[in-house]
Amino acid sequence: MKIIGIILILIGIAGIFVGSLMFGDIGVAAMIGSLAALFSGIGFFRFEKKVKQYAKEVDAND
Numbered sequence: 001m002k003i004i005g006i007i008l009i010l011i012g013i014a015g016i017f018v019g020s021l022m023f024g025d026i027g028v029a030a031m032i033g034s035l036a037a038l039f040s041g042i043g044f045f046r047f048e049k050k051v052k053q054y055a056k057e058v059d060a061n062d
Contacts, residue, residue: 005044012038 015034019027 001044001048005041005048008037008041008044010041012036012041 012034015037016031019030019034021027022030
């Protein structure tokens with residue numbers, strides 16, 4: 001999951017850069033799509049952290 005998160009963050013950063021070079025509605029659409037990829041990548045990192053915390057809690061209760 002960490003690799004997927006890294007890839008999504010890199011795609012998001014690259015998309016923001018490319019979207020800033022475009023004009024008009026296409027540039028706005030590219031930046032919205034890149035923000036979605038960026039937020040998804042951040043979400044993957046946060047989800048992995050929560051899963052590890054939950055696994056530690058379950059192990060501690062056993």
